[in-house]
Every structure is written in C-alpha cells, then in structure tokens.
Amino acid sequence: MKLRKVTAAAAAALVLSLTATACGGDDGDDSSTGSDSGGGKIKIGIKYDQPGLGLKEPDGSFSGFDVDVATYVAKELGYEADQIEFVETISADRENALSRGDVKFIAATYSINEERQQKVDFAGPYLLAHQDLLIKADSDISEATDLNDKKLCSVTGSTSAQNVKNDFAPKAQLRERGTYSECIAALQSGAVDAVTTDDSILAGFAAQDQYEGQFKLAGLKLSNENYGIGVKKGDTETMNKINEALEKMVSDGAWDTAVKENFGPADYKNEPAPEIGNIVK
Incomplete structure (x- = not known):
C-alpha cells in the first residue's frame, strides 16, 4: 500500500510537470499574432504602385515615404526590418483588411474622414497633403x-x-x-x-x-488630405503606441529626412509634420 501511494504521487507530479511544460511552450510561439513582443512577424498594409509613397521595386524590395514611416513605427513596436511583411492593400479593401486581421496596421495614403472613422481607428495624422x-x-x-x-x-x-x-x-x-x-x-x-x-x-x-x-x-491647395495610419476598430493600445512612434519620428528628425529623400527631386513644398490628433478640415 505504501508503494502505491508513492507511485501515485510521482505520477501526479509528472502530470503537473508535463502540463507546465506544455503551457510554457505555448507562451513562446507568437510568430503569427502581430503582437509587439518582437518575437515574430508583423504584417503591414501599403500600396505597391505609388512611387515616392509605397512602391514594390522590381527586385522585390519596397520604397517610399509610407514605407519609411511604417518601418520606423514597426521598429518602435519591437520589430526589425526583416520581421516586416508588407501586404498590398488597395483602397477599396483597406477597412476589410483591418477588420479581418490581415494586417496589423495600414500606411497607404489613407486619408482620415468621418466615414472611415466609423469603421477603423486612426493614428496620426502623419502627413497633410492637398x-x-x-x-x-x-x-x-x-x-x-x-x-x-x-x-x-x-x-x-x-x-x-x-x-x-x-x-x-x-x-x-x-x-x-x-x-x-x-x-x-x-x-x-x-x-x-x-x-x-x-x-x-x-x-x-x-x-x-x-x-x-x-x-x-502648381502649388495649389484644392483640398486637405490628412494621412493617418489605420488600425482595427477598438485597438486603442496599438493606436496609442503608433502615435508615440510618430511623435518620436518627428522629434528625432527621421520624418524630415524621409520627406526629403522621397519627394525632394520634385521640389515638393510639404506642410510641417502635423500634430497628432489635429485633423485639418
């Protein structure tokens, strides 16, 4: 009887040990979650066909102001450049891509307006265009x-x-x-x-x-287009972290550098970096 009690206790301990090991293994596998742990990949929506903003180059690399902004933001969220997967998001599918969870956020000449704000949340704006x-x-x-x-x-x-x-x-x-x-x-x-x-x-x-x-x-200002970074509706945590990243990008000079590198040859008279949350009507 005494031997049986020891064996049962050992068996129970073994079960607990295996259970704890299994739980610990799950904690380390976040490669597809899009979290900001830095442990996996992050999918970001951009345009593929807009030179200077979001362009997929013939060699498969990506260039443009939106790409530079997205890369900077991703790094602040804990992801290096080789952990980013850029996903083409055409204008008509941007809201759906976010709601489906296809991408963590979208930086794709995405103008903030009241209709879109009913469907997604926006960080920014990060550029005021006209x-x-x-x-x-x-x-x-x-x-x-x-x-x-x-x-x-x-x-x-x-x-x-x-x-x-x-x-x-x-x-x-x-x-x-x-x-x-x-x-x-x-x-x-x-x-x-x-x-x-x-x-x-x-x-x-x-x-x-x-x-x-x-x-x-021509230098005309026929409308105001406040470019924002779209996130899934209700994802306030990600939106706030992106806003912090955008503010840092402006304060450390990386925003100005990205503007000059992507638009400089066209003598683009850009507006100053907009204040986060300030939507110009």
Missing part, C-alpha cells in the same frame, strides 16, 4: 481656373478631376486613365495639360529619375 495639379515645367498654368478648355487627367473613378471641373474650371476636358502612370505618360507626351490628385502622390511620380526636370507642382 489636391494639386502636376504640369509641365514650362507650363503657364498657375490657377485651377486656367484649366478651362484644357485637358485634365485623373484615374477612372477618382473624384479629383470632377471636383476641379465642378468647382473651378467647368470647361475643362476630363481625360480618365486606368492608372496615374498612364496619366503621367499622357502629360509627358502632351496628350493632356495637367494631372490632378494629392500633391504627395504627384510629387512621388515627378521625383522618378525618368521624369527629372520635366514636371512641376
């Missing part, structure tokens, strides 16, 4: 009203060109293309007189080596 015009370097267009009887290009489905026609130049001739790259090519060839969208996007295209010195921004 709708503007991209024109040839020798163009005499200086105001939106100068576009009357001229050809104006934007992408199919965009409201930018229609806004110019409705509010400034009713006689403007709208030309739609499938991508901004096509609009830029049309501007280069003389098929259109101007391209319109956010000045940051236009500056990114104009800064490409093949267009050096050919284009300029």
Whole structure:
C-alpha cells in the first residue's frame, strides 16, 4: 500500500510537470499574432504602385515615404526590418483588411474622414497633403481656373478631376486613365495639360529619375488630405503606441529626412509634420 501511494504521487507530479511544460511552450510561439513582443512577424498594409509613397521595386524590395514611416513605427513596436511583411492593400479593401486581421496596421495614403472613422481607428495624422495639379515645367498654368478648355487627367473613378471641373474650371476636358502612370505618360507626351490628385502622390511620380526636370507642382491647395495610419476598430493600445512612434519620428528628425529623400527631386513644398490628433478640415 505504501508503494502505491508513492507511485501515485510521482505520477501526479509528472502530470503537473508535463502540463507546465506544455503551457510554457505555448507562451513562446507568437510568430503569427502581430503582437509587439518582437518575437515574430508583423504584417503591414501599403500600396505597391505609388512611387515616392509605397512602391514594390522590381527586385522585390519596397520604397517610399509610407514605407519609411511604417518601418520606423514597426521598429518602435519591437520589430526589425526583416520581421516586416508588407501586404498590398488597395483602397477599396483597406477597412476589410483591418477588420479581418490581415494586417496589423495600414500606411497607404489613407486619408482620415468621418466615414472611415466609423469603421477603423486612426493614428496620426502623419502627413497633410492637398489636391494639386502636376504640369509641365514650362507650363503657364498657375490657377485651377486656367484649366478651362484644357485637358485634365485623373484615374477612372477618382473624384479629383470632377471636383476641379465642378468647382473651378467647368470647361475643362476630363481625360480618365486606368492608372496615374498612364496619366503621367499622357502629360509627358502632351496628350493632356495637367494631372490632378494629392500633391504627395504627384510629387512621388515627378521625383522618378525618368521624369527629372520635366514636371512641376502648381502649388495649389484644392483640398486637405490628412494621412493617418489605420488600425482595427477598438485597438486603442496599438493606436496609442503608433502615435508615440510618430511623435518620436518627428522629434528625432527621421520624418524630415524621409520627406526629403522621397519627394525632394520634385521640389515638393510639404506642410510641417502635423500634430497628432489635429485633423485639418
């Protein structure tokens, strides 16, 4: 009887030991959670087709201001560059990508507005952009009203060109293309007189080596676009940590450096870094 009691106790101890070991093993496996422990990977949504902002290069690397911001923020959350997985998030799918948990956050020319704030939470803003015009370097267009009887290009489905026609130049001739790259090519060839969208996007295209010195921004401020970093609705912890990272990026000079490196060749007159939570209407 005495031997049986010792054996039972030893068996119980063994079970407890195995249980504790199993629990300890689970604690170390967070590679797919997207947490900020630094132990695994983090998925971040960006654009793949916007030079100067979010661009997937032919060699598979990524470049642009949004990429630089996202990389800085990820590092502050505990992730090195090789732990980041950039995921293409097109405009129409950004809210769904966050709600599904496909990505931890999105930095993709994501303008903060009331409709989107009903679906996601935003850190930032981290850049204040404006709708503007991209024109040839020798163009005499200086105001939106100068576009009357001229050809104006934007992408199919965009409201930018229609806004110019409705509010400034009713006689403007709208030309739609499938991508901004096509609009830029049309501007280069003389098929259109101007391209319109956010000045940051236009500056990114104009800064490409093949267009050096050919284009300029008109410098108009036809709208205010407050770029924010989107996180899943209710994820206040991540939003607050990203805001802290953005404030640090501005204070240590990394924000200014990223602006100059990505937009400098286009002579982009950027606004100062915006104050966190200050949405310019």
